[in-house]
Amino acid sequence: MEIPTKSIAHITKENWDKANAILLKKTLSEFAHELLIVPVLKRGKSYGVHSPDKTFEYTFDGSILALNHWSILLESIQKKNINGAEVPLRLLEFLIEFKDTLGIDEKLLPTYLEEITSTLYSTAYKIANEKYSSTALVNQDYQVIEHAMTEGHPCFVANSGKNGFNIDDFAQFSPEANAPMQLLWLAGHRSRATFSGIETLEYKKVLSQELPLETITSFEEVLKSKGLNVDDYYFFPVHPWQWFNKLALIFAPDIAEEYLVCLGYGEDKYSAQQSIRTFFNTSSPEKFYVKTALSVINMGFMRGLSPYYMESTPTITQWVADLVENDVYLQQKGFTLLGEVATIGYRNFLYEPLGRSLPHNKMLATLWRESPIPKLSKGQNIMTMAALLHVDQSGNSFVSELIKASGITAKSWIKSYLNAYLSPLLHCFYEHEMVFMPHGENLILVFENHVPIKAIMKDITEEVMVFNSKMELPEKAKRIQIEMNEPLKILCLFNDIFQFYFRFLSAILSESQTLSESDFWEEVANCIHDYQEEHPDLEEQFKKYNLFVSEFDSCCLNRLQLRNNKQMLDLASPIESLQFVGKLKNPISVFSKTLHSVSFVR
Numbered sequence: 001m002e003i004p005t006k007s008i009a010h011i012t013k014e015n016w017d018k019a020n021a022i023l024l025k026k027t028l029s030e031f032a033h034e035l036l037i038v039p040v041l042k043r044g045k046s047y048g049v050h051s052p053d054k055t056f057e058y059t060f061d062g063s064i065l066a067l068n069h070w071s072i073l074l075e076s077i078q079k080k081n082i083n084g085a086e087v088p089l090r091l092l093e094f095l096i097e098f099k100d101t102l103g104i105d106e107k108l109l110p111t112y113l114e115e116i117t118s119t120l121y122s123t124a125y126k127i128a129n130e131k132y133s134s135t136a137l138v139n140q141d142y143q144v145i146e147h148a149m150t151e152g153h154p155c156f157v158a159n160s161g162k163n164g165f166n167i168d169d170f171a172q173f174s175p176e177a178n179a180p181m182q183l184l185w186l187a188g189h190r191s192r193a194t195f196s197g198i199e200t201l202e203y204k205k206v207l208s209q210e211l212p213l214e215t216i217t218s219f220e221e222v223l224k225s226k227g228l229n230v231d232d233y234y235f236f237p238v239h240p241w242q243w244f245n246k247l248a249l250i251f252a253p254d255i256a257e258e259y260l261v262c263l264g265y266g267e268d269k270y271s272a273q274q275s276i277r278t279f280f281n282t283s284s285p286e287k288f289y290v291k292t293a294l295s296v297i298n299m300g301f302m303r304g305l306s307p308y309y310m311e312s313t314p315t316i317t318q319w320v321a322d323l324v325e326n327d328v329y330l331q332q333k334g335f336t337l338l339g340e341v342a343t344i345g346y347r348n349f350l351y352e353p354l355g356r357s358l359p360h361n362k363m364l365a366t367l368w369r370e371s372p373i374p375k376l377s378k379g380q381n382i383m384t385m386a387a388l389l390h391v392d393q394s395g396n397s398f399v400s401e402l403i404k405a406s407g408i409t410a411k412s413w414i415k416s417y418l419n420a421y422l423s424p425l426l427h428c429f430y431e432h433e434m435v436f437m438p439h440g441e442n443l444i445l446v447f448e449n450h451v452p453i454k455a456i457m458k459d460i461t462e463e464v465m466v467f468n469s470k471m472e473l474p475e476k477a478k479r480i481q482i483e484m485n486e487p488l489k490i491l492c493l494f495n496d497i498f499q500f501y502f503r504f505l506s507a508i509l510s511e512s513q514t515l516s517e518s519d520f521w522e523e524v525a526n527c528i529h530d531y532q533e534e535h536p537d538l539e540e541q542f543k544k545y546n547l548f549v550s551e552f553d554s555c556c557l558n559r560l561q562l563r564n565n566k567q568m569l570d571l572a573s574p575i576e577s578l579q580f581v582g583k584l585k586n587p588i589s590v591f592s593k594t595l596h597s598v599s600f601v602r
Contacts (some may be wrong), residue, residue, distance in 0.1 A: 002168070006171075007167035007168055007170065007171050008167060009128070010124050010125045010127070010128035010129065011121070011124055012124075012128075015124040015127045015128050016120070016124055017088065017089070018124075018127055019120050019123040019124040019127060020088075020089045020090055020091050020120065021074060021077060021089050022074065022123060023091050023116075023119065023120060023123060023157065024058075024077060024089050024090075024091050024094060025060075025072050025074050025077060026157055027091060027094065027095075027157045028049070028058065028060060028070065028072055028077070029062075029069070029070040029071075029072050030070075030155060030156075030157060030558055031102070031157075031558065032068075032070045033067075033068050033069060033070055034554070034556040034557075034558055034559055034581065034582075035556075035581055035582050036101065036102055036556075036558070036559065036562075037049050037098065037101065039060075039062075039070075042059065044061075045061045045062060045063060046059060046060070046061050046076075047059065047060055047061075047062055051097040051098065052097065052098060052100055052101050053097070054082070055081065055082055055097075056079055056080065056081055056082075056087065056097060057079070057080050058077065058078070058079050058094070059076075059077070059078050059080070060072050060073065060076045060077045060078070061073045061076035062076075065503075065506070065507050065510065065517055066503070066506060066517050066521060066585075066587040067498065067499055067502075067503045067584050067585070067587060068554075068582075068584055068585075069503045069504075069506075069507050071507055071510075071511055074395075077089060091116060091120060092113055092116060092117065092120075095109075095112070095113060095116060096109075096113075102562050103562060103563070104562050105563075105564075108564065111163065111297070112158065112561075112562070114161070114163055115158040115161030115163055115297065116157065116158050116161070118158075118160060118161040118162050118163060118165075119152075119157070119158050119159060119160040119161055121170070122160035122162075122170075122174070122176055123150070123160065125170075125174075125176050125177070126150045126176055127393060129176070130148075130150075130392065130393050131148065132144070132148055132392075133392050133394065133396060134390065134391070134392040134394075134396040134397060134398040134400070134401045135396065135401050137387075137390075137392075137398055137401070138398070138401050138402055138405045138450065139405075141381065142372075142381065142382050142383060143271055143280060143282065145383045145384065145387050146175075146271075146273060146274065146280075146383070146384055147175060147176070147178040147271070148387075148390070149175075149274055149384065149386055149387065149390055150390060150391070150392075151386065151389055151390060151391075152274070152299075153299060153439065153441070153557075154389055154439075154440070154500070154501070154504045155500055155557040155558065156299055156557055156558060156561060157558055157561075158299065158561060159299055160176075161297060161298055161299060162174060162276065162296050162297075162298055163296055163297035163298075164245070164295060164296030164297065165241070165296055169241055172241075173239070173240075173241055173272055173276075174272065174276070175272045175273060175274050175275075175276060178271055178272070180269040180270070180271065180282065181240065181269065181270055181271075181272070181279075182240075182265040182266055182267070182268065182269060182270065183237035183238065183239070183240070183265070183266050183268075183270060183279065183290060183292070184237065184238050184239075184240045184243050184262070184263075184264070184265055184266075185211075185219060185235055185236065185237050185238075185263040185264060185265070185266055186235070186236060186237075186238055186243075186247075186260060186261065186262055186263060187219070187222075187223060187233040187234070187235055187260070187261040187263055188233060188234050188236065188259070188260055188344065188346045188364075189232055189233055189258075189259040189260070190232055190233065190234060191259070192254070192259055192260075192346055192347050192349065193233070193234045193236070193344055193345070193346045193347075194307065194310070194311055194344065194345050194347075195234050195342070195343070195344050196310060196311050196312070196313065196314045196315070196342065196343045196344075196345075197314050197341060197342040197343075198314045198317060198318045198339065198341045198342070199318065201314070201341050201342050203234060203342075206288075206342045206368060207235060209287060209288070210237075210266075210268075210287060210288065210368070211235075211266060212267065215266060215267060216235075218264070219235055219263040219264065222261065222263050222264070223261060223263075226258060226261065228258060228261070233261070234344050235263065236344040236346075236366040237266060237290055237292065237366055238292055238293070238364065238366065239277065239292040239293070239294050240265075241294065241296075242292065242293060242294055242295060242363065242364075243262070245295070246295050246363055247260075247363065247364060248262075250348070250351075250360060250363060251348065251363075251364065253350060254348075260346070267283070268281050268282075268283040268284060268287070269281075269282050269283045270282060270283075270290065273289075274384065274386065274441050275291075275441060275459070276294065276296075276298055276303065277291060277292050277293070277294035277303050277305075278290070278291045278292075278369070279291075279292070280371075281371070285371060285373045286371055286373050286374050287371060288341070288342075288368040288369055288370060288371060289338070289368070289369040289370070289371060290366065290367070290368060290369075291305065291340075291366070291367040291368075291369060292305065292365075292366055292367075293305040293362060293363050293364055293365050293366075295359060295362075295363055299561070302359045302362070304359055304362025304363055304365075305345070305362055305364075305365035305366070305367065306345070306356070306361070306362045306365065307345025307346055307347050307361070307362070307364065307365045308345065308347075308356055309345075309461075309462070309479075310343035310344070310345035310365045310366075310367060311343070311345060311476065312461075312476040312477060312479060313340050313343045313367060313461045314340065314341055314342060314343060315474050315476035315477050316340075316460070316461040316464070316476070316477045316479075316480055317337075317339045317340045317341060317460060317461055318339075319473060319474060319477045320337060320434075320460055320461075320464060321337055321339050323432060323434070324336065324337055327427070327431070327432075329424075329427050329431070329534075329535075330424055330427060330428075333419070333420065333423055333424045333427075333454065334420070334446070334453065334454030334455075335420075335424035335454060335455055335457070336375060336454070336456050336457070337370075337456065337457050337458070337460055338369050338370045338371070338372060338444070338456060338457070338458040338460075339369065339370045339460075340367055340368070340369050340370075340460060340461050341368055341369070341370060342367075342368040343365065343366065343367045343368070344365065344366045345364075345365040345366075346364040346365060347361070348360060348361055348363070348364070369458065372444050372456050375456065376446065379448055379449075380446050380447065380448055380453075381446075381447050382444050382445065382446050382447065382456070383444070383445055383447065384440065384441060384443070384444060384445075385421070385440040385441075385442075385443040385444065385445050385455070386439075386440030386441045387399075387440075387445075388402075388417075388440065388445075388505055388508075389440055389501075389504050389505060389508060391508065396512075397508045397509075397511075397512045397514070399505070399508060399509065399512075399514070400508075400509070400512045400514040402450050403450075403514060405450040406449060406450040406451045407449070407450075408451065410509070410514050410515040410519075411515065411519055411523060413451060413452075414509075414515060414520060414523045415523055415526070415527070416451050416452055416453065417445075417452045418523060418524060418527040419527065420445065420446075420452045420453055420454045420455045421438075421443065421445070421452070421455045422497065422524065422527050422528075423527060423530075423531055424455060425438055425493070425497065426493075426527075426528065426531045427531065427535075429492070429493060429545070430531075430535070430538050430541045430542065430545070431535070431538065432466070432468065432471075433466060433467040433468035433471070433489075434464065434465070434466045434467070434468075435464070435465050435467075435492040435493070435496070436457055436460065436463060436464055437459065437463035437464075437496060438457070438496060438497060438501070439496065439500055439501055440501060441459075442457065442458055442459045442463070443455050443456065443457060443458070444456040444458065461480070464480050465480060465482045465484075465492070466480050466481045466482065467482060467484055467489055468481075469481065469483070486544075489545060490545040490546070490547070490552070491552060491553060491555065491580075493545075493547065494547075494552040494553075494584075494586070495552075495553075495554070495555040498524075498552075498586075498587075499554065499555065499584065500557070502520075502524065505520075506520040506521065506587075517587070521587040521588050521591070522588075522591055524587075524588055525548075525588040525591030525592075526591075528547055528548075528588070529591075529593060547586075547588065548586070548588060548589050548591070548592035548593075549586055549589060550585065550586055550589045551583040551584060551585050551586055551589075552583065552584055552586055553580040553582075553583060553584075554580060554581060554582045554583060554584045555578055555579065555580055556579045556580070556581050559579045559581065560578070560579055563579070
C-alpha cells in the first residue's frame with residue numbers, strides 16, 4: 001500500500017512558514033502594483049496595510065521602483081493584531097480578510113483559495129527540493145534549468161495551481177516533481193479525429209518519427225484483434241491523468257462503440273515542462289514536444305485543447321514561420337520559432353451541439369511542436385527566458401550569476417539580451433503589425449559563453465495576433481487577424497514586455513546590485529533607438545505608436561483572475577475582457593529623442 005504521508009513530506013511548519021512569507025510578499029507587491037491595496041508610508045521605508053475591519057496590520061520595509069513595482073524585503077514582513085501581538089503570516093487568511101476589498105465573488109472565493117493553496121503546496125515543495133543554487137545552476141543543461149524554476153508567471157499570485165490533481169498526481173505529473181513519465185496512446189476513428197500538419201508533414205511521417213516500428217506494429221495489433229481496420233484510425237498520445245480522470249468516463253460512449261481505442265503506453269520518457277501540459281522527450285530530445293489537453297484549472301483557465309483550433313494550428317505556424325524566415329532583419333537577429341507542426345483533434349459529437357467552447361469539447365487533442373535541440377550550433381546552449389527571473393532559496397539571483405560567468409559587464413550583457421529578444425519583437429510590431437505573448441515561459445534563449453545571442457519563440461498559434469487588416473492570410477489562419485482599437489495596440493508592447501517582464505528583471509538586477517534601474521531602462525531605450533535608426537522607412541509607425549510617451553495604461557492580471565479564476569478571459573473576445581486600472585510612468589520616456597532629429601545614417 002502507498003504510504004499516505006509520503007507525498008506530503010515537504011509540508012512542514014518551517015517550509016509552510018517560508019512559502020507563506022514568499023507568496024505574501026508577492027501578494028503585497030502585486031496587489032499594491034495593481035492598486036488593489038494602498039500601503040501607507042509609516043516612517044523611512046516602512047509601510048503598513050490594515051485589514052478592512054482594522055483587526056490586523058501588515059507592515060514591511062520596501063521601495064517603489066519603476067512601473068510602480070514594490071520591492072519588499074521578505075524578512076521585514078510582519079502581521080500584528082489589534083493588541084500589537086505578532087501573528088503568523090498566512091496568505092489564505094490575508095485573502096479572506098481582504099476579500100471585499102479585492103472584489104472576489106463569494107461563489108468563486110473557495111476555488112481561488114484552492115488554487116492559492118495549490119500554489120503554496122508547490123512553493124513548499126520547491127523549498128524542500130532545491131537541488132541547485134543560482135551559482136551551481138549556471139552550468140546546468142536545458143532541462144535541469146527548466147525544472148529548477150520556482151516562480152511561475154511573475155505577475156499572478158495564484159500561478160502554480162493544479163486544481164484537479166491529487167497529491168500523488170502532483171508527485172507524478174507536476175513540472176516541479178519532474179518524474180519521468182510515458183504518454184498513453186489512443187486510436188481515434190477518422191470520422192471524429194482530424195489530423196492537420198504543415199505542408200511537408202504527413203500523418204505517417206509524424207508517427208514514424210515519434211514511435212519505433214515495433215510499437216506501431218503492436219498498436220496496430222490491438223486494433224486488428226478487435227476486428228478493426230487500422231487505416232480508419234489516427235494514433236495520438238494523451239496525458240495519462242486525462243485518460244484515467246476524464247476520457248475513460250466522458251468518452252465512454254465512444255469507447256464502447258470503438259471510435260476510441262486505448263492502445264497502451266509509448267516507450268519514450270517525457271518530462272513535464274513549466275506549462276504543465278507540454279512534454280519534452282528526454283529519451284530522444286530531437287523529437288517533437290507533445291502538448292496535450294489537461295482538464296485541470298491552472299492560472300485562470302481549464303487547460304484544454306480545442307480540436308477545432310487544432311485544425312488551423314499548422315496553417316498558422318506555416319504562415320508565421322514563412323514570414324519570419326523571409327524577413328532579412330529577423331534572420332540577422334537569429335529570431336526563430338518552434339513550429340506547431342502537426343495536430344490531431346478528436347470531436348465529442350455528444351457534447352458538441354451544447355457549444356464548442358465548453359470544457360467538455362476541449363478534452364481530447366494533441367499538438368506536436370518542434371524541439372529546439374536540432375536548431376543549436378556547436379557551443380550553444382539554451383534555457384527558458386523565465387530563468388532570468390529566478391532567485392534561489394538564499395535570495396541569490398540567477399541572472400546575476402549568468403552575468404558574472406559571462407565575463408562581460410552587466411550593461412554589455414543586457415545589450416546583447418535586448419538585441420536578441422526586444423529587437424525582433426519591435427520589428428514584428430512595427431514592420432508586420434504582429435505581436436506574440438513574449439513572457440518568460442514562452443521564449444527560449446540561446447547562449448554562447450553565458451551570453452544570450454538569439455531568441456526562439458514558442459506557444460505561437462494560440463497567442464499570436466496580427467493587426468494589419470490588409471495583410472492576406474490563408475483562410476484557416478484568419479482567426480489570428482484581430483481588430484483592435486488603435487490605442488490598445490502599443491499596449492501589447494508596454495504591458496506584455498515592459499510591465500509583465502522587464503519590470504521584474506530590472507528590479508532583480510537593481511536589488512542584487514548588478515545593474516541600476518536607470519542603466520537598465522537606458523539600455524532598453526538605446527535598443528529602441530537603434531532599431532528606429534536602422535528603419536527610417538518606418539518613421540510614421542514610430543510616431544503613431546510612440547514607445548517614449550510619458551505614461552501608459554496599466555493592464556492588471558490579478559484583477560482578471562480575481563474576477564473569474566475559472567476563466568479569466570472570454571476567448572471569443574479576449575481584448576474586451578482585459579482590465580486597465582491606473583497609469584504607469586514610462587521609465588524610458590526620459591531617454592526620448594525627437595524622431596526628425598535622429599540621424600538615420602549609421
